[in-house]
Amino acid sequence: MTAPLxxxxxxxxxxxxxxxxxxxxxxxHKVLALNVGGSGIFLVYIALASRGGGEVLDPVPQAMVxxxxxIAVSTTALALVLxxxxxxxxxxxxxxxxxxxxxx
Amino acid sequence: xxxELFDLFLxxxxxxxxxxxxLGADFFRSVVLFIVFGLLMALAWARLNAPDLAxxxxxxxxxxxGALLMGTWHRTKSTFRGGEWNSRIVIPHIILTLIVAxxxxxxxxxxxxxxxxxxxxxxxxxxxxxxxxxxxxAVLLNFRGYDxxxxxxxxxxVVVAVQYAGANRPDVTTPPGAAxxxxxxxxxxxxxxxxxxxxxxxxxxxxxxxxxGAMLGAAGILAxxxxxxxxxxxxxxxxxxxxxxxPLLFLSVAIAAVAGGNFLQFPLHWAGGLILxxxxxxxxxxxxxxxxxxIGSSGKPxxxxxxxx
Numbered sequence: 001m002t003a004p005l006x007x008x009x010x011x012x013x014x015x016x017x018x019x020x021x022x023x024x025x026x027x028x029h030k031v032l033a034l035n036v037g038g039s040g041i042f043l044v045y046i047a048l049a050s051r052g053g054g055e056v057l058d059p060v061p062q063a064m065v066x067x068x069x070x071i072a073v074s075t076t077a078l079a080l081v082l083x084x085x086x087x088x089x090x091x092x093x094x095x096x097x098x099x100x101x102x103x104x
Numbered sequence: 105x106x107x108e109l110f111d112l113f114l115x116x117x118x119x120x121x122x123x124x125x126x127l128g129a130d131f132f133r134s135v136v137l138f139i140v141f142g143l144l145m146a147l148a149w150a151r152l153n154a155p156d157l158a159x160x161x162x163x164x165x166x167x168x169x170g171a172l173l174m175g176t177w178h179r180t181k182s183t184f185r186g187g188e189w190n191s192r193i194v195i196p197h198i199i200l201t202l203i204v205a206x207x208x209x210x211x212x213x214x215x216x217x218x219x220x221x222x223x224x225x226x227x228x229x230x231x232x233x234x235x236x237x238x239x240x241x242a243v244l245l246n247f248r249g250y251d252x253x254x255x256x257x258x259x260x261x262v263v264v265a266v267q268y269a270g271a272n273r274p275d276v277t278t279p280p281g282a283a284x285x286x287x288x289x290x291x292x293x294x295x296x297x298x299x300x301x302x303x304x305x306x307x308x309x310x311x312x313x314x315x316x317g318a319m320l321g322a323a324g325i326l327a328x329x330x331x332x333x334x335x336x337x338x339x340x341x342x343x344x345x346x347x348x349x350x351p352l353l354f355l356s357v358a359i360a361a362v363a364g365g366n367f368l369q370f371p372l373h374w375a376g377g378l379i380l381x382x383x384x385x386x387x388x389x390x391x392x393x394x395x396x397x398x399i400g401s402s403g404k405p406x407x408x409x410x411x412x413x
């Protein structure tokens with residue numbers, strides 16, 4: 001019964017992160033949302049991997065999620081560097097709301 | 105069909121934390137809650153019988169990511185207005201999210217009730233041929249070694265991209281507090297020791313290159329916070345070799361394996377030793393990459409005109 005429970009938790013975490021990604025204009029909040037969403041997806045993946053039961057979890061999904069965590073850190077780091085550069089060049093940490101683009 | 109109370113509490117806490125941290129106004133609070141979220145995730149991995157994953161999540165997911173986020177927030181604090189919402193689209197998005205959530209929950213519950221064996225049987229059958237006795241390390245470094253090789257490549261690529269985006273150097277102006285310095289004095293030899301232990305342990309128990317490399321990287325980030333000029337001076341000349349040793353070593357071993365079989369096919373007798381060698385290289389490169397990523401996302405910009413320290 002743990003598989004559906006963590007699966008539902010992972011899905012809900014992912015949906016909350018999608019909502020936050022869309023609705024919060026500050027870029028740092030978006031980066032955080034992407035990270036949390038990634039964790040939610042990993043939770044769904046491993047919850048489904050645990051369907052096999054027993055003491056040992058299926059090692060292939062486990063290895064894939066370990067790889068995924070490292071990639072998520074790399075992506076977050078690059079996103080944060082881009083936010084930092086945006087702030088250093090334009091003095092804002094959000095994207096423009098208008099159609100003209102740029103940083104308002 | 106019963107749900108353990110602990111699992112129910114853990115799952116609910118995870119969802120609740122995600123709501124708090126993503127929808128809160130204060131970003132500092134969000135990062136702290138994110139680190140707590142990461143640690144609870146590590147507990148969830150442990151509950152799902154994934155100890156390697158729990159280690160990796162605690163070190164990398166909670167620790168290093170939290171440090172990166174905190175560093176960038178500190179650097180951009182002055183222009184950052186945390187409490188903003190895109191108010192025109194909130195209500196439509198709430199409705200959309202609820203619909204998507206309902207559909208996905210339905211899908212996951214359907215999927216989760218099918219009993220599926222997975223690849224566990226196949227991996228355990230061929231475990232003896234892999235050179236190690238931990239199934240996760242066997243999958244990561246032998247059966248799916250290609251994924252790990254490319255992952256080291258991606259890490260290197262991100263480091264290049266971060267350097268290309270504009271060089272940063274660590275902030276040497278704020279002196280570290282007494283508590284941090286004392287803590288660092290006690291913890292740094294332990295971090296290096298535990299990192300080496302995790303690396304060696306990965307062949308027969310939960311552990312391995314990623315956990316060891318991330319722990320070493322965390323030690324490097326702490327060293328940056330306490331005495332940046334020392335670490336940066338030591339890093340300067342050696343940075344490229346440190347970053348490259350992991351992918352290069354893995355690639356060389358993979359190409360050398362062509363002599364006895366295919367690309368990346370470790371010869372049976374040497375597999376254990378080769379895996380340890382490759383993991384050692386990967387540990388060093390992952391640690392160096394994490395330190396560079398931390399400098400990049402929280403440092404001060406290089407002076408104009410290319411003046412360096």
